[in-house]
Amino acid sequence: MIEIVRGYIIPHIRDNKIVYTEVINQKTREEILRYFIENIVNKVKEDYIRRHKNKILTANDLNYFLNLLTIYIKSSLYMDEISEIVIAPISGLYEHYMVGHKKELKCIESKSLYTKEGLKNYVHMLVERKEKLIKKPGIEVMDAIIRMPADTRIGLNTSSLIIHLLTTSGISSAIYISKSKEVSSKELAILRLLSMFHDIGKVIEWKTHEKRSASILKDIFNSEIIEEGSEAWELIEYVTRILKGEMEGGIYNEIFREADRIASGVDRVKELVPIALSEDKKDKLEKKIIDYLSKSGIQAKGNLEDDYKLIFDDWTFWNEFLSIEERIELTEDFCKNISTLSSNNKVYETLILERAKLEDVSVVRFDFAGIQRYIRSNDVRSLMGGSRIVDIIIYASIPDLLMNLGLPYECILIFGGGNLTALVPTNKINDVKETLSHLNIPGVRINIGASPLYDSYIAINRVIEKDILKMKELNSIKLERNITLNIYKKCEFCGEEVAEESKYEESLCKKCQYKYEIATDEYFEYRISSFFDWKKPESYKYLPLLAKGADILFFIAGHSVEEAAKTCPIEEYKDLAIVRFDGNIIGQFMASAISITDIFERSVRVDSAVKDAINKFYIMLKGNFEEDALRFVLGTLYVGGDEGLVIVPSWLSIPLSLYLLNHYYYSLGGKSALSISIVGAKPKHPLIQLYECAGHLLDKYAKDKGGRRLCYEICHSKSADRVQSNFRGALAFYAVDTGRLSPEYIDEILETLFEKDKLSRQYNSSYTLSDISENSSIFRLLSLAIPKSLGNIDFSEINLNVLNEEFIMKMIKLHKVGGFIETLKDRKNMIEDIVSINIGGESDFHLKVTYVTSKYSSEIGINAQTILKNLLEIAQTGFQSFNLVDLIILIKLLGGGEGGL
Numbered sequence: 001m002i003e004i005v006r007g008y009i010i011p012h013i014r015d016n017k018i019v020y021t022e023v024i025n026q027k028t029r030e031e032i033l034r035y036f037i038e039n040i041v042n043k044v045k046e047d048y049i050r051r052h053k054n055k056i057l058t059a060n061d062l063n064y065f066l067n068l069l070t071i072y073i074k075s076s077l078y079m080d081e082i083s084e085i086v087i088a089p090i091s092g093l094y095e096h097y098m099v100g101h102k103k104e105l106k107c108i109e110s111k112s113l114y115t116k117e118g119l120k121n122y123v124h125m126l127v128e129r130k131e132k133l134i135k136k137p138g139i140e141v142m143d144a145i146i147r148m149p150a151d152t153r154i155g156l157n158t159s160s161l162i163i164h165l166l167t168t169s170g171i172s173s174a175i176y177i178s179k180s181k182e183v184s185s186k187e188l189a190i191l192r193l194l195s196m197f198h199d200i201g202k203v204i205e206w207k208t209h210e211k212r213s214a215s216i217l218k219d220i221f222n223s224e225i226i227e228e229g230s231e232a233w234e235l236i237e238y239v240t241r242i243l244k245g246e247m248e249g250g251i252y253n254e255i256f257r258e259a260d261r262i263a264s265g266v267d268r269v270k271e272l273v274p275i276a277l278s279e280d281k282k283d284k285l286e287k288k289i290i291d292y293l294s295k296s297g298i299q300a301k302g303n304l305e306d307d308y309k310l311i312f313d314d315w316t317f318w319n320e321f322l323s324i325e326e327r328i329e330l331t332e333d334f335c336k337n338i339s340t341l342s343s344n345n346k347v348y349e350t351l352i353l354e355r356a357k358l359e360d361v362s363v364v365r366f367d368f369a370g371i372q373r374y375i376r377s378n379d380v381r382s383l384m385g386g387s388r389i390v391d392i393i394i395y396a397s398i399p400d401l402l403m404n405l406g407l408p409y410e411c412i413l414i415f416g417g418g419n420l421t422a423l424v425p426t427n428k429i430n431d432v433k434e435t436l437s438h439l440n441i442p443g444v445r446i447n448i449g450a451s452p453l454y455d456s457y458i459a460i461n462r463v464i465e466k467d468i469l470k471m472k473e474l475n476s477i478k479l480e481r482n483i484t485l486n487i488y489k490k491c492e493f494c495g496e497e498v499a500e501e502s503k504y505e506e507s508l509c510k511k512c513q514y515k516y517e518i519a520t521d522e523y524f525e526y527r528i529s530s531f532f533d534w535k536k537p538e539s540y541k542y543l544p545l546l547a548k549g550a551d552i553l554f555f556i557a558g559h560s561v562e563e564a565a566k567t568c569p570i571e572e573y574k575d576l577a578i579v580r581f582d583g584n585i586i587g588q589f590m591a592s593a594i595s596i597t598d599i600f601e602r603s604v605r606v607d608s609a610v611k612d613a614i615n616k617f618y619i620m621l622k623g624n625f626e627e628d629a630l631r632f633v634l635g636t637l638y639v640g641g642d643e644g645l646v647i648v649p650s651w652l653s654i655p656l657s658l659y660l661l662n663h664y665y666y667s668l669g670g671k672s673a674l675s676i677s678i679v680g681a682k683p684k685h686p687l688i689q690l691y692e693c694a695g696h697l698l699d700k701y702a703k704d705k706g707g708r709r710l711c712y713e714i715c716h717s718k719s720a721d722r723v724q725s726n727f728r729g730a731l732a733f734y735a736v737d738t739g740r741l742s743p744e745y746i747d748e749i750l751e752t753l754f755e756k757d758k759l760s761r762q763y764n765s766s767y768t769l770s771d772i773s774e775n776s777s778i779f780r781l782l783s784l785a786i787p788k789s790l791g792n793i794d795f796s797e798i799n800l801n802v803l804n805e806e807f808i809m810k811m812i813k814l815h816k817v818g819g820f821i822e823t824l825k826d827r828k829n830m831i832e833d834i835v836s837i838n839i840g841g842e843s844d845f846h847l848k849v850t851y852v853t854s855k856y857s858s859e860i861g862i863n864a865q866t867i868l869k870n871l872l873e874i875a876q877t878g879f880q881s882f883n884l885v886d887l888i889i890l891i892k893l894l895g896g897g898e899g900g901l
Contacts, residue, residue, distance in 0.1 A: 002026045003324050004206075006149045007158040007331040009339050009598060010605060011669035011720060016801065018670060018720045020335040021328050024147060032148050033203040036162070037220065039137045040076070040145070044069045045225045051098055055227045059185040062232050063408070066192050070166060070409040071097055076137045077146070077604045078395075078415070079611040081639040082618050084130075085530040086522075088611075088640075089388070090395040090415070091133045092126045097403070099125075112404065113397040114439045116514070122392060123521050130530070146601070148203055153318050154285075154330045155269040155276070155338075159597040161199060164263055167597050169195035170410035170423050171361070171453070172259035178360035178425035183406060186235065187252070192408060193217070193239045194249070194256045206319060214243035262358075262455055265595035270312055272594065273334060274304050276347050281333045284326075292321050336719035339671060341592050341712075348458065348592070358453040362426045365464045366398050368418040369445040369472070372695060374511075377493045378687045380552050380637070380647070382512050385519030387638035387645065393444060394420050401435055413596060414603040417586075417641035421464075423453070443511035447471045457599050461591045495688065524552070524634075531630050542630070553683035556635045558649040558896055575650035575735070575897030576635075577680040580694040581610075581660060583642030584703060584711035584730070589672050606642045609667035610674075613660050614639050614646075620809055625816075628652065642674070645691075650680045650735070651896030655811040658778070661729030661769040662803050670720040673729040675707035675766070680735030680893050689741050693734070696743035701732035701750070706766035706776065725800045726774050730766040735892040758845050759835060759885040761873060767886075771799045772870075780870040781883070781890045785827060790817055796866065814894075821899040828891045828901060835884050845882060 006022045013019065024032075048065055049055070056065055071094045080088045096113070112118045126133065149157040150164035172195045177183055197220075201212030221236045242249040277285065286304045289311055293300045301307050311317045322330075338347055368374075368390050375386040398420050399412050411423040424432060429450060436446055449468030451460045489499045489507050493516075497509030508516065525543055532539040542561055555564035557576035562568040583589070583606065590606075593599035614636065622629035628649065635647035648656060657676045664674045677698035679690050707730030714727045734746060754763035761767075765776060772779040772795070783795035791814040793807070814820055837847050852867055871887065873880040895901025 004029070004149060004152055005157055005324065005327040005331050006147060007155075007335045008669070009158050009335050009594070010602060010671050011335065011339070013666045013669055013723060016723055018722060020332040022147065023324065023328065024149075028144075029148065029203050032144055033200075033216075035141050035144050036203075039141050040073060041069065041220055043137075044072050047098060048225070055230075056221075056225055056232045057227050057230045059189045059231055059235060062189040062235060063185055063192065066189070066196065067403065067409045068094065068098060070169075070196075072136070073162065073166065074409070074412070076142050077608075079608050079615065081611060081614060082633060082636060083615050085527060085633055086636060086639075087126050087130060087133050088395070089122075089126070089392040091136065092122060092129075093396045093399060094136075095129055095132060096122060096125060096396065096400070113392070113400040114436070114441070116440050116442070119389065119392055119397060119441060120518065122396060123388070123518055127521050127526055146604075150199065150202075150264060150597070152206060152315070152327075153312070154327070155273045155334050156264060156266065157331060158335060158338075159264060159595060160601055161202060163600050164597045165196050165199060166410045167263040167413070167600065168198075168256065168259045169408065170413065171195075171262055171596075172256040173408045174361045174411055174423040174425050174453075175255050175259060175358070177406065178427055186231070188408070189232075189235055190239055190252050191256055192410070193235070194242060194252060195259060196410070197239075198243060198256065198260070207315065210243045210245070214240040217243070262453065263595070263597055265455060265597075269594065270309070272338065272347055274308050276334050276337045277330065278333050278337065281330055285330060288322060288326070289317070292317050336721075338594060340719050341588055341716040342718075360426055361453040362424050362429060362450045363413070363453055363460045363464065364422055364424045364429065364432070364448060364450045365468060366394070366420045366422070367447040367449065367468055368394060369447050371418045374443055375638070375645075376688050376691055377512060377515065378495070379493045379506075379512075379516065380687060381519045381523050382493045382515045383687065383691070384523060384637045385515035385517070388522065389441065389444070389515060389518055390418055391638075391640055393441070393446075394418060397439075398422075398446075402432070405431055405435065414600050415607070415641070416590070416603060417582075417643050424450075426450075426452075442514045457593050457596055458591055527633050528630065531633055552634060553647070553687070556631045556647050556649065557683040558631070558651075559683075572900075573682045573684070573897060575680050575892070575895075576683050577648055577650040577653035577678050577735075577893060578690045578694040579646045579648060579653050579656060579676060579678050580698050581644050581657075581674050581676045582698060582703070583664075584673050584675050584707045585716065586642045586672065588712070588716060603641075605668060606672070607640065609664045609672075610642060610644060610660075611639055612667060613663035614644070616663070616805065617656060617659050617808075620805055621812070624809065624812070642672075645694075649896050650893050651815045652812065653678045653680065653733075653893055654778075654782075654890070655808050657731055658769060658803065658811070659805075659808045661731070662800070665728040665769075666723075670723060671715050673707070673711045673715055673727065675702035675730040676732075677702050678731070678733040678893060679741065680733075680889075681741065682737070682897070685736070686740065693741045693743055693746055696746060697732045697734060700743075700747075701762055702730045702766045705732070705762070705764065706730045706768060710768065725771040728769040728800065730768050731778055732762055732766050733889060733893060734762075735889050737892075753885050754881055757885075758879070758881045759883065761881045761883050762886060764880065769800070769803075772796070775873055781887050784867065784870055784887055785824065785891050785894060786814065787823065790814060790820055790823060815896065821895055821901065824891050824895045824901055825899045828888055828895075831884050831888050831891075835888070845879075848882065848884070 002025060004024045006024055008020050011018050011020045048068065056062055075090045075094055078088050078090050080086060080091060113122050145162055146160045148161040150159045150161040151157050169192050172191045173188060176188060176191050197213055197217045198210060199213060200216050201209035205212045218240055226232050226236060241247050242253060282304055286307060289307045290300045292311060371390055375383060377383040377386060395415055399409065402411060402422060403409060405428060413421045413423060447468050448471065449464040451463035454460050491497045491499045491509035491512050492506045493508055493512040497511060499507035499509055502508050502513050528539050528542045551564045553576060555561060558574040559570065563570050590599060590602055593602055618629060618632055621632055632648060637647065638645045657678060661674050661676060675698060677694045679694040679697060681690055710727045714724055750760060750763040753760035767778040768774065768776040770777045772783065779795050779798050786795060788794045791810050793810050834848050834851050837844060837851055871883050892901050
């Protein structure tokens with residue numbers, strides 16, 4: 001078999017087309033294997049020899065090496081927040097494990113990452129060994145590796161081979177540990193080797209893949225890495241004999257075969273295919289099966305469900321009898337239909353069934369409690385430190401804890417926004433809880449939810465969510481807070497906890513002190529020096545001046561370093577913007593996975609979609625506006641999973657948001673979309689209020705007023721046949737000049753503007769990234785704010801096909817164009833003049849429209865019909881809004897506080 005069809009339940013977009021399948025030829029498969037061995041396995045082998053000055057000798061050595069290999073593979077799938085500057089916490093786990101663990105798999109004393117000192121040491125390591133951490137395989141290599149499917153049958157060809165093998169190893173290890181009174185390192189090593197390498201031969205040869213797997217295993221674990229005649233050598237020989245079929249393998253074979261079945265969801269997908277295929281494709285498959293059975297001398301049953309079972313394990317049918325065109329056609333149809341997230345999809349009735357329950361093994365989710373409350377701070381460094389702690393605990397501390405309890409790293413299944421899901425032997429859960437009780441990081445609490453190992457991930461997720469909700473309710477009842485009188489001084493950063501003695505000028509609580517300390521290593525000096533590649537002359541200008549958290553906000557807003565350091569007066573304050581983003585109904589997107597392997601691939605796709613967008617936007621900036629790129633680096637506070645928080649100059653917030661929305665949509669094949677909120681203000685505005693208002697604007701307006709509904713209707717509830725232009729994400733925004741923002745203030749203002757004044761749509765519905773023909777399109781406002789004469793961008797005729805990096809860079813450059821601020825100012829003044837029109841103190845909408853058509857168009861050169869078309873919204877029930885105030889807010893954001901905007 002020369003060509004294999006790979007299916008994608010979550011499609012890719014290539015050449016602006018939705019792609020559900022890919023044909024992988026023999027040459028590509030050979031390249032994939034070569035990449036895997038040369039760029040992954042050999043790298044870990046070299047590091048092992050360099051570190052330990054010895055070859056692998058014992059079963060303990062083998063287990064230690066397999067942990068290193070798995071950590072390296074999985075950490076390579078997760079991008080850094082900003083390449084070579086803001087290193088993803090998961091990227092350091094390989095180095096931490098290599099240096100800080102004994103071969104008995106136990107962590108060296110006092111280095112555990114779930115302790116206060118251990119976490120702090122980990123941050124030191126991320127800084128001190130940055131050069132090593134960034135030298136991991138590029139995303140292209142890992143993408144090539146993840147492409148190879150684990151199966152060639154329709155439906156089962158949707159999961160990655162490498163991820164499937166690691167998942168199989170995690171399940172088999174958990175089953176073995178749960179059944180063993182005393183875990184044998186030899187037996188564990190045998191199971192892991194069988195699970196991780198039994199299908200690796202499929203890359204080259206499908207029919208006799210296990211024999212080929214045995215050969216590859218021997219090539220990998222050769223005399224260069226394993227001492228001949230040692231215990232480890234004998235174990236490799238033993239496993240290769242099982243794979244070659246020279247011996248049965250006994251209990252090891254039984255366990256890993258069961259794990260293999262669960263990991264791939266063979267039985268589950270076997271049922272799904274006849275249900276998921278369209279009627280015409282069912283007929284076509286049935287005819288092909290009947291034809292094949294007839295030629296094989298077998299009597300067909302006469303219905304697809306039964307006949308399908310007859311040929312399910314017949315590789316000749318799947319790999320030879322079906323043509324490559326038929327395999328593509330059937331795979332594409334299966335993927336389209338299975339990706340449709342709707343109650344009308346009969347597939348989910350099958351997926352939700354709870355069965356094949358393994359009580360001995362639990363799927364456990366570790367959920368960081370109260371993330372937003374933990375992160376919030378009036379100090380930008382403390383805020384960044386809080387988000388960093390969340391990431392380190394999820395991506396490094398909890399995995400470290402589980403490995404210290406003897407679980408292989410393959411038992412870590414997926415990472416999410418503030419949570420981790422892992423396989424844990426049920427009899428080990430109390431040990432896990434006991435160890436977590438010693439977690440002494442100030443302010444951190446982890447909730448745990450568990451489910452038996454069903455063969456349906458949807459069933460697993462449902463049980464876990466209920467369990468976590470129950471734990472949260474119990475914690476809320478048991479949580480005892482000391483009553484403190486007002487005579488105690490409150491923390492100046494969080495404004496909640498009691499301040500204690502500290503070495504800082506500010507009065508801080510324990511939690512904020514620790515967050516501040518964690519951020520110190522990785523913030524000002526480190527990020528600035530990394531930005532300039534540690535070249536002192538270039539970075540010297542910035543290092544001594546940006547010494548305090550309050551000052552950094554002035555620089556991020558666009559002030560010079562001298563103004564930020566208050567060594568020269570500020571005549572006019574510029575604006576900054578907090579940009580927060582989050583995936584729409586991402587829980588639905590993730591929970592609809594058809595297998596454990598599928599859910600892992602989705603988590604990787606979501607994470608890379610966001611981080612790749614941030615990295616590419618940073619590269620665009622640095623190539624054109626170096627100082628603004630530095631502001632972007634210093635303002636990137638949190639990016640992970642499907643969410644993030646970035647502080648940027650106000651004028652940069654709109655181009656950044658458009659780019660994030662579009663890139664995320666494309667990266668997830670049109671099956672998911674972000675919502676974004678922007679809050680603009682002066683840099684002296686208290687940060688906590690801005691942070692909370694951005695979160696409120698995101699949840700209540702960007703998501704609830706359009707993002708969630710449109711994402712479901714356009715992305716989730718139907719198969720993606722083409723790249724959509726009517727919705728690629730939602731956007732809500734607000735800006736304030738004076739006074740303090742609060743969620744209640746935003747609600748009151750937006751309600752008044754919509755219900756009474758009818759000058760804003762945002763109380764009723766969010767803006768969207770869509771073609772200008774859509775009522776909700778953000779381009780309707782942009783076309784009125786920015787004339788074509790500036791920057792050669794014609795917003796009035798825009799469509800999303802031109803929304804590429806070149807277009808975004810044109811938008812960024814607008815702020816540097818002469819006359820841009822003056823043009824914005826003229827338009828803002830004109831709009832404010834219109835908005836202020838009233839009769840007897842009452843707002844008069846009709847007079848505003850009349851004024852617009854008579855004066856507004858003549859003075860700023862826009863056709864009155866265009867103004868009405870882009871601002872006036874008329875719902876089916878009648879007039880809705882005339883969005884003049886939204887246009888004013890947008891102009892304020894684009895102006896960045898300059899020229900009085």
